[in-house]
Each structure stands twice: as structure tokens, then as C-alpha cells.
Amino acid sequence: MPELPEAETIRKGLNKTVKGKRIKEVTISLPNMVRRFTSKQDVVNRARGKTIANIKRRGKSILFILDSSDILVFRLGMTGQMLWSHPQSPVSKDKHTHITIDFGGGERILFRDIRQFGEVYITRRESLEETLKMGAEPLNKNFTLKSLKQITSSSVKIKPLLMDQKRIAGIGNIYSDEILFEAGIHPFRPAYLLKDKELKKLHWAIGSILNEAIACGGDTISDYRNILGESGRYQNFHRVYQREGEPCHKCNTPIKRLKLSGRSCHFCPRCQK
DNA sequence: AGTACGCCCTGGCCGC
DNA sequence: TGCGGCCAGGGCGTAC
Numbered sequence: 001m002p003e004l005p006e007a008e009t010i011r012k013g014l015n016k017t018v019k020g021k022r023i024k025e026v027t028i029s030l031p032n033m034v035r036r037f038t039s040k041q042d043v044v045n046r047a048r049g050k051t052i053a054n055i056k057r058r059g060k061s062i063l064f065i066l067d068s069s070d071i072l073v074f075r076l077g078m079t080g081q082m083l084w085s086h087p088q089s090p091v092s093k094d095k096h097t098h099i100t101i102d103f104g105g106g107e108r109i110l111f112r113d114i115r116q117f118g119e120v121y122i123t124r125r126e127s128l129e130e131t132l133k134m135g136a137e138p139l140n141k142n143f144t145l146k147s148l149k150q151i152t153s154s155s156v157k158i159k160p161l162l163m164d165q166k167r168i169a170g171i172g173n174i175y176s177d178e179i180l181f182e183a184g185i186h187p188f189r190p191a192y193l194l195k196d197k198e199l200k201k202l203h204w205a206i207g208s209i210l211n212e213a214i215a216c217g218g219d220t221i222s223d224y225r226n227i228l229g230e231s232g233r234y235q236n237f238h239r240v241y242q243r244e245g246e247p248c249h250k251c252n253t254p255i256k257r258l259k260l261s262g263r264s265c266h267f268c269p270r271c272q273k
Numbered sequence: 274a275g276t277a278c279g280c281c282c283t284g285g286c287c288g289c
Numbered sequence: 290t291g292c293g294g295c296c297a298g299g300g301c302g303t304a305c
Contacts, residue, residue: 001298032281060299078298079283096283115282117299156275165300172299222285222297261277263298 002076003060004138004170005213006224006232010082011057013227014064014109017084021103022051023066028120030098033111035119036131043122046070047101059134059169069125073132077117079223083110091229114223134169138206145203152191152199159187159260162206171206174219174241177266179205181239186272187265212237240266 002010026047031040050066057063062082064072074082085091087106099111099120111120123131136143136151151167152158161167162176171179180187182205185198194202218224218232221242225231239249244257248268256269 003299075299077282077300113282114284115298117282119300154274160276163299262279 001078001172001174001221002080002218002224003172003175004057004210005175005216005234006218007057007060007062007076007170008214009218009226009232010076011055011062013084014055014062014082017086017227018052018101018103018107018109019055020052021107023047023049023101024104025100025102027100027102028098029100030116032116033098033113033118033120036121036123038121038123043072043120046122047072058128058132058137059165060172061132061134063128065125070122071125071128072122073120073128074111075119077113077115077119079112079114080118081110081112081223081225082227083112083225083229084108084227085110089228109227132169134165135167136169138168138170139210143206145200148203148206149199152194155190155192157187157260158185158189158191158194158202159265160263161191163263168206170210173263173265174221174238175209175213177241178213178239179209181266181268181272182209184271184273187260187267240268242266 026044028040034040034043050068052064053067054065056065062074066072083091085108091110096112096114097110098113101109136147159176162171183202185202213219213234216232216234217226219234220231221235240255243255243266245254248255248271251270253268253270255266257264257266
């Protein structure tokens with residue numbers, strides 16, 4: 001499930017491969033993937049013939065900055081993949097390939113999404129933030145301890161708060177569990193009751209875990225791949241996620257798993273208070 | 274305002 | 290071998 005580190009890994013790959021290239025054609029075989037205010041024809045017409053000036057990321061979304069005033073936005077959902085297909089490494093389309101960006105000369109980017117929870121849309125540059133409606137970017141310099149304090153002044157439990165894209169962008173189920181373990185904070189704690197010392201640790205853990213996962217090329221528990229089709233490695237270093245019943249790396253207590261508003265939540269009942 | 278839940282969707286897994 | 294049932298979950302809408 002692509003979260004910030006996986007989206008960042010894909011962004012880096014796209015930057016190396018298709019930045020500066022001109023989009024010859026966009027093919028959308030599953031119109032349901034196009035959401036928000038745009039239609040399939042909208043996306044195709046506004047992207048065709050444009051050059052990709054840059055590739056950026058906001059939260060879990062990949063942004064193709066076009067040389068017009070448009071930005072082509074991909075959100076990968078649960079199982080979204082962006083694969084680079086070129087003559088030396090032709091990746092063929094399958095029934096889960098819903099969108100193709102063709103650059104000519106046998107080079108294309110394929111968007112695959114098995115569960116179809118992803119989406120694509122195109123938006124004017126000036127209305128990007130308004131469309132995204134996302135909160136703080138956790139690896140930006142301006143994501144300070146002070147800003148985290150403001151974000152956590154709420155009675156929402158800390159785990160769902162971390163996962164709320166309108167508050168902090170890019171953290172999902174895996175990394176919220178990993179971050180809270182690293183910070184020694186129980187996922188069910190109301191955010192506003194966290195002490196200054198705990199917030200400081202949480203702030204550090206957010207950067208530390210996300211950067212560690214980026215260095216691993218992301219986390220592949222099932223479907224995530226980078227643009228070359230390769231798995232990430234962070235799944236080998238999970239502290240708590242999907243380790244129910246296994247011993248905590250710090251204290252050997254079995255990792256506990258509970259449901260929290262329909263999402264599985266893993267934590268060490270002894271280390272996380 | 275917070276919380277819970279159903280929905281979208283497919284594939285993997287379990288039990289029979 | 291196969292099939293029904295259940296589960297996983299990001300984000301959104303709805304109900305309480």
C-alpha cells in the first residue's frame with residue numbers, strides 16, 4: 001500500500017526516466033479511474049502533446065507538472081503501480097493496466113491498479129492545493145515541532161490523527177504503527193494529552209521512520225513495486241506491523257493487534273504507553 | 274467534533 | 290478441484 005516512502009521512490013524513478021519528455025498519447029481503458037472534477041476526455045486532451053516539466057509528490061500523490069498550466073495527479077490507493085516500459089525492458093499491459101502514458105519510441109508509463117482504489121485527475125496549477133486538501137508535508141523543513149503541536153491539539157486518537165491526510169499528508173496504516181512504536185506512544189492515546197516530551201519524540205520518529213523507509217526503497221507487503229518493477233525492502237524491518245504475537249524487538253512482549261475504526265493496529269502493549 | 278461503519282474493488286486464503 | 294465466505298484497507302460519504 002503506497003504511502004509517502006513508496007510514492008517518493010516512484011517519484012525519484014520517474015524523475016530519472018521521463019522528466020522532460022513529451023507525452024504523445026494518454027490511453028485510459030478504465031474511465032472509473034478518473035475522478036474528482038475531470039473526465040477521461042479532459043485528462044487525455046489536456047495531457048496529450050505536453051511535456052513533463054517536473055515530477056513532484058504531495059503526501060501519497062504523484063504529480064506530473066506539465067509545461068502547460070496543468071498538473072496530472074495520480075493517487076495510488078491500495079495497489080496502484082507505475083511501471084516504466086521501454087524497448088530494452090518492455091513491460092506488457094495486462095487486465096490491471098488501466099492507463100498508459102505513451103512517449104513514443106516504445107517508451108511508456110503504465111498505471112496498474114488491481115483493486116482500483118487509486119485515481120487520476122488533472123487540475124490547474126493554481127488550484128492544486130485546493131483540490132488536494134492535504135495537510136502538512138512531514139518531511140518538509142516547515143514541519144516543525146511547533147506545527148506538530150498545533151496539529152495534535154485535538155481529542156482524536158493519535159493513530160487516526162497521524163493517518164488523517166488533511167492533518168498530515170502521506171502517513172498510512174503501516175507507517176503510523178511503526179512511527180508510534182518508535183515514539184513509544186500507545187495508538188489509542190488522545191492526541192491533545194500527549195506531553196511535550198512525547199511530541200518531541202513523535203516528531204523525531206515521523207522523520208526517522210519515513211526516511212528509513214525511503215532509504216529502503218519503500219515497503220512491499222504485497223503489491224507495491226517501483227517503476228522498474230522491483231520490490232521495496234522496508235517490510236524486512238517492521239517493528240510491529242503484521243507482527244501480531246511475535247516478540248517486541250525491545251522487550252520481547254508479544255505484539256498486539258487491535259481494530260481501530262476498521263483498521264488493524266499493531267503495537268507493543270509494554271513499550272507503548 | 275469525534276467515531277463507527279459501509280462502500281468501492283480484487284485476490285488470497287480458509288473451510289468444507 | 291472448486292466454491293462460498295471472509296478479509297485486507299485508502300478515502301469518502303453517511304449516520305449517530
